[in-house]
Amino acid sequence: MKRVAILISGGGSNMLELVRDMVGDHPARPVLVASNDPAAGGLVKAAALGIPTAAVDHRPFGKGRQAFEAALLAEVEAARPDILCLAGFMRILTPGFIQRFEGRMLNIHPSLLPKYPGLHTHARALAAGDTEAGCTVHEVTADLDAGPILGQARVPVLPGDTEATLAARVLTAEHRLYPATLRRFAAGDRSPLFL
Ligand code: GRF
Numbered sequence: 195m196k197r198v199a200i201l202i203s204g205g206g207s208n209m210l211e212l213v214r215d216m217v218g219d220h221p222a223r224p225v226l227v228a229s230n231d232p233a234a235g236g237l238v239k240a241a242a243l244g245i246p247t248a249a250v251d252h253r254p255f256g257k258g259r260q261a262f263e264a265a266l267l268a269e270v271e272a273a274r275p276d277i278l279c280l281a282g283f284m285r286i287l288t289p290g291f292i293q294r295f296e297g298r299m300l301n302i303h304p305s306l307l308p309k310y311p312g313l314h315t316h317a318r319a320l321a322a323g324d325t326e327a328g329c330t331v332h333e334v335t336a337d338l339d340a341g342p343i344l345g346q347a348r349v350p351v352l353p354g355d356t357e358a359t360l361a362a363r364v365l366t367a368e369h370r371l372y373p374a375t376l377r378r379f380a381a382g383d384r385s386p387l388f389l
Contacts, residue, residue: 201279324351
């Protein structure tokens with residue numbers, strides 16, 4: 195049974211979908227939900243589901259990214275995870291942290307990578323007049339939002355879409371894509387899934 199730690203920064207809707215799917219014959223189980231924000235709503239939801247949680251507030255560390263990551267790593271390593279899932283985690287991790295989990299760290303990004311790495315993906319898709327948008331699950335490497343693609347889901351961009359309506363449609367697709375991709379990855383299948 196693979197042990198999965200999930201890093202969040204906010205509400206954790208993706209985390210909840212991953213946790214809900216890791217039951218029965220699923221080859222993995224959640225062992226930790228950790229956040230860089232002690233007030234992250236997802237921590238309360240995870241605790242209510244009986245999942246161990248941890249919070250390492252990044253703010254007291256100021257520019258000390260290394261010190262923050264060392265504190266976060268201590269919490270994560272204590273859970274002995276086999277796989278690390280970033281789910282709405284909004285801190286950029288240094289290569290030092292990533293190397294510890296190279297090949298077993300996943301992230302979900304709200305665009306059809308390689309299009310629109312970074313932030314404000316929906317606004318950029320709308321500004322470009324794209325007729326399609328979506329989300330990508332990829333392995334995390336030192337290159338931001340550029341690791342091997344493990345899964346993608348496409349949604350239409352509709353006339354009159356705003357950033358909010360498109361974000362909501364993509365988030366629904368994320369909630370389908372991430373659990374399906376983690377299930378395959380935990381079973382040792384790294385072939386990309388296209389929904
Ligand atoms: C959402 O914008 C989602 O597209 C991205 O992270 C943000 C929050 O996700 N992956 P969550 O609800 O905290 O999972």
